[in-house]
Amino acid sequence: MSEVPSELRDEIPSFDSKPAHVDHGPIDWSGLTSIRTAKSALEIGSIVALAAAVFFGLEGILRWTDTPTYVFPKPIDIVRTLANQFTDVYAHHLWVTMSEFLAGYAIGATVGLALAALITQKPFAEKVIAPYVLVMVTMPMIAFVPFLRLKMGFGSWPLIIAVALAAGPMVMINAATGFRRTDLAKIALARSYGANTFQIFRKIRFPLALPMIIVGFMVGSIFGLLTAVGGEMVAASEEGGLGERLVYYSSLARMDEFGAIILIIAALGVSIYVLFYFIGKRWASWEA
Amino acid sequence: MVLITAPRTVQTPAKLRINGATKIYESKSGPVHALEDFSLDVREGELICILGPSGCGKTTLLWALSGLHALTRGEVALDGRPVTGPRPNELGMIFQDANLLPWRNLRQNIHFPFEIKRRPVPRQRITALLHETGLTGFDGSYPRELSGGMQQRASIVRALAQEPSVLLMDEPFGALDAFTRDEMNLLLLRLWSESAQTIVFVTHNISEAIFLGDRVVVMTPRPGRLARIYDIDLPRPRTIDMMFEPSFIELIQDIKRTVEAGGRHSVEVE
Ligand SMILES: Nc1ncnc2c1ncn2[C@@H]1O[C@H](COP(=O)(O)OP(=O)(O)O)[C@@H](O)[C@H]1O
Numbered sequence A: 001m002s003e004v005p006s007e008l009r010d011e012i013p014s015f016d017s018k019p020a021h022v023d024h025g026p027i028d029w030s031g032l033t034s035i036r037t038a039k040s041a042l043e044i045g046s047i048v049a050l051a052a053a054v055f056f057g058l059e060g061i062l063r064w065t066d067t068p069t070y071v072f073p074k075p076i077d078i079v080r081t082l083a084n085q086f087t088d089v090y091a092h093h094l095w096v097t098m099s100e101f102l103a104g105y106a107i108g109a110t111v112g113l114a115l116a117a118l119i120t121q122k123p124f125a126e127k128v129i130a131p132y133v134l135v136m137v138t139m140p141m142i143a144f145v146p147f148l149r150l151k152m153g154f155g156s157w158p159l160i161i162a163v164a165l166a167a168g169p170m171v172m173i174n175a176a177t178g179f180r181r182t183d184l185a186k187i188a189l190a191r192s193y194g195a196n197t198f199q200i201f202r203k204i205r206f207p208l209a210l211p212m213i214i215v216g217f218m219v220g221s222i223f224g225l226l227t228a229v230g231g232e233m234v235a236a237s238e239e240g241g242l243g244e245r246l247v248y249y250s251s252l253a254r255m256d257e258f259g260a261i262i263l264i265i266a267a268l269g270v271s272i273y274v275l276f277y278f279i280g281k282r283w284a285s286w287e288a
Numbered sequence B: 001m002v003l004i005t006a007p008r009t010v011q012t013p014a015k016l017r018i019n020g021a022t023k024i025y026e027s028k029s030g031p032v033h034a035l036e037d038f039s040l041d042v043r044e045g046e047l048i049c050i051l052g053p054s055g056c057g058k059t060t061l062l063w064a065l066s067g068l069h070a071l072t073r074g075e076v077a078l079d080g081r082p083v084t085g086p087r088p089n090e091l092g093m094i095f096q097d098a099n100l101l102p103w104r105n106l107r108q109n110i111h112f113p114f115e116i117k118r119r120p121v122p123r124q125r126i127t128a129l130l131h132e133t134g135l136t137g138f139d140g141s142y143p144r145e146l147s148g149g150m151q152q153r154a155s156i157v158r159a160l161a162q163e164p165s166v167l168l169m170d171e172p173f174g175a176l177d178a179f180t181r182d183e184m185n186l187l188l189l190r191l192w193s194e195s196a197q198t199i200v201f202v203t204h205n206i207s208e209a210i211f212l213g214d215r216v217v218v219m220t221p222r223p224g225r226l227a228r229i230y231d232i233d234l235p236r237p238r239t240i241d242m243m244f245e246p247s248f249i250e251l252i253q254d255i256k257r258t259v260e261a262g263g264r265h266s267v268e269v270e
């Protein structure tokens, strides 16, 4: 015998022109991706031309003023250093940072997503946990790396944990915003076809939350990367890592190499953004 | 005409029996009486229109019929069995807006109920329905790319593909312009005439109700009670021209008076 679905309890959704689920979180998908992207050849050409102008302009000024490398490295030298040293030295450190980041992010994002899905089912639990999540979100997790180092030794676990603690809450608050969306009309639709609670979750609540989940993944990954690099600057593992290299090269005033590492980190950050941009385009574009 | 409709009343058993339906919402500002002792027998295969001003409890009634909401008092029975929750195999619901899932294209939207029910998709039937509703070639489109009329047609295809024996429609064309609405009404009548379906069609538009219905049930303003039932003896198939005939216009005026009198007019007439 079927029952009246309890989550619809006496509410008739208002079928306005506005979708019922438009309650965005702190950051929303379009906010992150509505940066106007270049499309025409002219626009793309201009971007490249600007990059070239900055690159060679800087090079020209630094040569003209005869600035020593320890004050400011010349762009061409940075690129040359990067090309020469990448496979021998930098690739290893890139890998160290990436593996700490990926391991920590995988743990943090999974736990954050699962907690968001669970907690939004129980408004009471959500309210109790909210202040603690806020503390976790605002806390710089880098601060714990030296402490964890003391407890856990010189492996990569302190950094993995810090990355997880930085990325997890970010994923969680955004995903929770997504899961909190309840489009009664869509739920009623599914119920009218006999959907059970799990089907409602999988086919309605989850897709409805997906754009916010992707936002959480994106913001979480950027926080995770910052924490990985920052944590290495404070207390790297014995393997090093990009952050450890930054401290090392700047302490020796080897600014070409310092610049090369900065370039790698920048490329990493942009790649993450671009990756999520395309993920969002594929899975969240229905909302934009 | 009385001779034609009267025997039907006697012989056809009630497909849907609404008995003393009463709904009181508990709101912060106190209880809201939305529906009061509403009783009605819907005959098998008929297209019955429920007409009433906004806020008179039409949606409340329909959601109770669909098993999505519970009544405060009274009961609803479908084929003699009380409706205590959704009846996905017998009841189809068309909502006030198309209620398509925006992350799915049309075809995926139409497949949605089959996924929920874990049933094979009758591709030929869907293709035929898409053709009949003029949606051929749009099955890969996303809802936001389509007009309101096309979206609502897709939602009708979604419901009809399930072959429900009763279709509940809640002001399905309320948001459409007058021309599209006429078109949709004709389409609905054509689809209905090809099936044996019972349709409960809720609207606040008097001429739409007369144009579509075998009977028009007029409700009073809140709390919604049954004011009067009109038998509509316009011949079928119905055409738009009928809406300009004097008898049609007279009926509109009569129903209007019934609505305005909050049901008291009907007492005077009878
Ligand atoms: N959840 C609710 N709480 C309180 N009042 C409600 C609720 N839902 C509907 N109502 C009220 O009940 C009445 C009937 O609503 P509804 O069935 O939506 O009317 P209709 O569909 O005829 O416009 C309206 O006056 C409405 O304001």
Ligand SMILES: [Mg+2]
Residues within 6 Å of the ligand: B058, B059, B060, B170, B171
């Ligand atoms: Mg309504």
